[in-house]
Amino acid sequence: DAGITQSPRYKITETGRQVTLMCHQTWSHSYMFWYRQDLGHGLRLIYYSAAADITDKGEVPDGYVVSRSKTENFPLTLESATRSQTSVYFCASSEAGPLDQPQHFGDGTRLSIL
Amino acid sequence: KNQVEQSPQSLIILEGKNCTLQCNYTVSPFSNLRWYKQDTGRGPVSLTIMTFSENTKSNGRYTATLDADTKQSSLHITASQLSDSASYICVVSAGAGGTSYGKLTFGQGTILTVHP
Numbered sequence: 001d002a003g004i005t006q007s008p009r010y011k012i013t014e015t016g017r018q019v020t021l022m023c024h025q026t027w028s029h030s031y032m033f034w035y036r037q038d039l040g041h042g043l044r045l046i047y048y049s050a051a052a053d054i055t056d057k058g059e060v061p062d063g064y065v066v067s068r069s070k071t072e073n074f075p076l077t078l079e080s081a082t083r084s085q086t087s088v089y090f091c092a093s094s095e096a097g098p099l100d101q102p103q104h105f106g107d108g109t110r111l112s113i114l
Numbered sequence: 115k116n117q118v119e120q121s122p123q124s125l126i127i128l129e130g131k132n133c134t135l136q137c138n139y140t141v142s143p144f145s146n147l148r149w150y151k152q153d154t155g156r157g158p159v160s161l162t163i164m165t166f167s168e169n170t171k172s173n174g175r176y177t178a179t180l181d182a183d184t185k186q187s188s189l190h191i192t193a194s195q196l197s198d199s200a201s202y203i204c205v206v207s208a209g210a211g212g213t214s215y216g217k218l219t220f221g222q223g224t225i226l227t228v229h230p
Contacts, residue, residue, distance in 0.1 A: 042118065042203070042220030043158075090157050102148060105157030 003027075006091050006106035013081055014114050021076045023091030023108045032074040033058075033095045033103065034066065036087040043090065049074055050097075081113045116141040118206050118221035124226045131194055135224045137187040137204030141217075145207040149178050149189050152201040152223065161189070161202075191226075199228045 006023040014021050023032065034046040045058030047066040055066050063085060065077045078085055088110050092103040117140045127133050139147070146165045150158035154160070162171045162178040171178050174193045191198055204221040 040222070042222050044220075045218070092157070102160035102163060103158075105159070107155070107157050 004091060004093055004106045006089075006109050008109060009107070010110050012114065015081055015083060017081050019078045019081055019111070020087055021044060021078075021091075021111070023074045023076070023106060025072055025091075025093045025104075027076075027093060027095070027104070028071055029093035029095050029104070030071070031097060033092040033094075034064070034101045035090045035092065036060065036075045036085075037108070037109070038087050046076065046089075056091065064092055066068060078111075083113050085111065086113045116208055116217060116219045118204055118219045120202075120204050120221040120224050122224060123222070123229070124225040126229060127194055127230050129194060129196055129228050133191050133194060133226065135189045135191075135202050135220055135226070137189070137203070137206075139185050139187070139206045139219070141185075141206040141208045141219055143208055144182065144185075145208070145209050147178075147180055147187050149176070149187075150203040150205060152203060153173070154200070158203055161167075194226075194228045196228050196230060197230045199226060201225050 007022045030051050033048045035043040037043050044060050046064050049055045049068040052071050068074050088108045090108045091106045094101045094103045121136045148163040149161040152158040161173050161176050164171050164180045166182050169180050177190045181186045187200040203223045206219050208217045
């Protein structure tokens with residue numbers, strides 16, 4: 001089925017380790033986004049991409065790296081995980097810019113860093 | 115600083131009752147406002163999007179209103195069902211529109227619990 005899928009759904013790792021969260025969409029949407037969701041905060045944008053090979057920082061990019069070599073994939077890497085990065089991470093996509101079109105979200109990756 | 119504040123933080127109602135959730139925003143320049151529903155353990159799903167010129171929009175039992183003058187929006191749920199139990203998130207867009215990226219500001223959400 002078409003949609004946006006995130007993997008893994010749950011991940012436990014240790015501080016200092018590198019971890020990559022995967023996001024795959026089958027709509028060929030131009031825009032893709034990574035958010036984190038924490039208690040006491042609304043969804044906060046980490047990085048976004050307007051097209052393959054085009055990425056830009058969002059509100060809270062420190063400690064994260066993204067790439068987008070193919071339109072359908074947008075992995076998020078924590079190069080050296082810290083406890084403050086424990087969160088639920090959501091990937092989203094939209095056909096056009098987010099001002100014009102609704103975003104379609106994946107079901108999230110719950111990441112715990114010990 | 116752009117802000118979106120939602121109230122109440124949480125709400126408990128009985129099945130079949132109506133309820134209204136509030137969203138106040140200070141976002142400039144305003145582009146549109148949307149409501150999302152987020153079920154536990156799932157990603158948000160869009161319910162409605164409203165632009166400056168729209169003051170009411172419905173999606174089944176969900177009706178959103180927008181007052182651009184007072185910068186307030188509400189989401190009214192009619193004849194609530196157990197499946198309406200979720201977090202409802204107000205998101206306001208600022209920017210010029212088109213294909214360029216603009217800023218989305220997310221509220222913290224209202225957690226609605228519907229009891230039988």
